[in-house]
Amino acid sequence: MSHKYRILLIVSGGIAAYKSLELIRLLNAISCDVTCILTRGGKNFVTPLSLASLSENKVYEDLFSLNDENEMGHIELSKNCNLVLVAPGSADIIAKMRAGIADDLATTVLLCTKKPIFVAPAMNVRMWENAATRDNLQELTSRGVNFIGPDKGEMACGEYGYGRLSEPNTIANYISDFLISPQEPQINTEVSSQLLFGKKAVVTSGPTHEAIDPVRYVTNHSSGQQGHAIAQALSKHGAETVLVSGPTNLPNPNNIKVVNVKTAIQMLDACEKEMPADVVVCAAAVTDWRIEAPSKQKLKKSEKVKSLKLSENPDILAHLGQKRKNRPPLVIGFAAETEDVIKNAKKKLFEKSCDWVVANKVGADTNTFGGDRNKVQLINKTKTESWPEMSKADVGNRLAIKVAEHLSDLKP
Numbered sequence: 001m002s003h004k005y006r007i008l009l010i011v012s013g014g015i016a017a018y019k020s021l022e023l024i025r026l027l028n029a030i031s032c033d034v035t036c037i038l039t040r041g042g043k044n045f046v047t048p049l050s051l052a053s054l055s056e057n058k059v060y061e062d063l064f065s066l067n068d069e070n071e072m073g074h075i076e077l078s079k080n081c082n083l084v085l086v087a088p089g090s091a092d093i094i095a096k097m098r099a100g101i102a103d104d105l106a107t108t109v110l111l112c113t114k115k116p117i118f119v120a121p122a123m124n125v126r127m128w129e130n131a132a133t134r135d136n137l138q139e140l141t142s143r144g145v146n147f148i149g150p151d152k153g154e155m156a157c158g159e160y161g162y163g164r165l166s167e168p169n170t171i172a173n174y175i176s177d178f179l180i181s182p183q184e185p186q187i188n189t190e191v192s193s194q195l196l197f198g199k200k201a202v203v204t205s206g207p208t209h210e211a212i213d214p215v216r217y218v219t220n221h222s223s224g225q226q227g228h229a230i231a232q233a234l235s236k237h238g239a240e241t242v243l244v245s246g247p248t249n250l251p252n253p254n255n256i257k258v259v260n261v262k263t264a265i266q267m268l269d270a271c272e273k274e275m276p277a278d279v280v281v282c283a284a285a286v287t288d289w290r291i292e293a294p295s296k297q298k299l300k301k302s303e304k305v306k307s308l309k310l311s312e313n314p315d316i317l318a319h320l321g322q323k324r325k326n327r328p329p330l331v332i333g334f335a336a337e338t339e340d341v342i343k344n345a346k347k348k349l350f351e352k353s354c355d356w357v358v359a360n361k362v363g364a365d366t367n368t369f370g371g372d373r374n375k376v377q378l379i380n381k382t383k384t385e386s387w388p389e390m391s392k393a394d395v396g397n398r399l400a401i402k403v404a405e406h407l408s409d410l411k412p
């Protein structure tokens with residue numbers, strides 16, 4: 001069968017190596033011809049014969065054994081593919097990649113290839129959490145290596161946590177997305193990349209309630225769905241995430257610290273307490289005004305209230321964006337506009353000294369408030385990106401990947 005793409009699959013030494021067999025089948029199904037390199041470690045878990053049978057290609061193992069002059073050496077292997085995929089990626093091979101060690105065929109190919117490299121790590125949770133692995137991962141990410149997973153779950157060794165190989169179909173989908181549109185950031189809400197491990201994110205979400213009296217309040221239509229989805233995505237990509245949420249009907253996301261607040265003043269106070277952070281996303285629809293002196297008792301109809309005296313609420317985004325000690329390196333605001341969306345969002349970007357604004361249209365002719373889809377523009381000081389309509393979860397995921405890329409560019 002003729003395939004459209006060529007993938008060089010490096011199978012390294014981990015218990016999940018058997019899943020590479022299923023992965024080859026799935027990659028073939030998306031028109032990828034797969035050639036495998038099996039490491040010395042990998043050979044203990046899967047045989048060259050099974051990889052060769054499934055891939056229908058010779059399996060390469062040894063750096064120094066070219067029996068046939070038609071066989072490909074390491075340079076040819078590194079050139080003759082659309083991308084290199086390491087799955088499973090052992091802690092050992094990841095460490096060697098970071099150090100530039102080239103003591104076997106797989107690591108030599110990885111050192112000389114100019115093709116995109118994808119690694120799907122798989123290891124025990126303590127190996128994954130070890131500072132050496134974290135450091136290797138961050139460094140490789142900043143050099144442009146793409147990580148797929150790992151997932152969280154039960155391990156072969158009986159422990160629980162991050163380190164499970166992402167499911168083969170998740171890996172194949174990720175590769176397929178990349179092959180179809182290599183320039184696009186990867187959008188795959190199933191994948192947890194850990195790209196933001198070691199970073200702290202604070203996200204505000206939902207509306208605020210400003211009391212008129214103990215039973216009535218002023219608010220807006222924000223459901224909190226977009227802010228919550230962003231917090232979930234940042235956490236899924238490894239950030240220590242704090243969600244400062246106004247009153248919503250949404251369940252608290254897992255693995256995220258949630259600080260529940262009611263008013264704008266409480267929201268600002270909660271954000272301040274969480275500083276310093278690497279990124280702040282102000283997705284909450286903060287009520288701009290509060291009632292100056294809310295009644296301590298329920299107002300009676302007979303009191304014939306004719307007007308409410310309003311005071312301006314603190315501007316949380318402007319406050320966090322201003323130049324000061326502990327200003328987060330990345331401050332992102334949201335602009336929910338009914339008209340002149342981009343013009344108003346750009347104004348907000350400059351007036352509030354934030355780094356990016358995510359702009360979206362709200363109002364009667366949109367389903368932005370309360371709906372589960374969104375169409376946004378990401379605006380910074382130099383450019384505007386228009387994203388196609390997608391689920392709020394996908395907006396969160398795409399934004400989290402952008403944040404990870406930006407923070408890794410800022411790395412000294």
Ligand SMILES: Cc1cc2nc3c(=O)[nH]c(=O)nc-3n(C[C@H](O)[C@H](O)[C@H](O)COP(=O)(O)O)c2cc1C
Nearest residue numbers: 012013014015039041042090091092093122123124
């Ligand atoms: C039973 C067993 C299971 C292992 N599973 C893993 C694993 O899942 N991930 C990992 O990074 N290392 C694992 N190791 C350790 C690696 O096999 C070892 O570091 C090896 O040197 C990796 O070689 P390679 O990266 O060249 O393939 C395991 C070792 C044994 C004995």
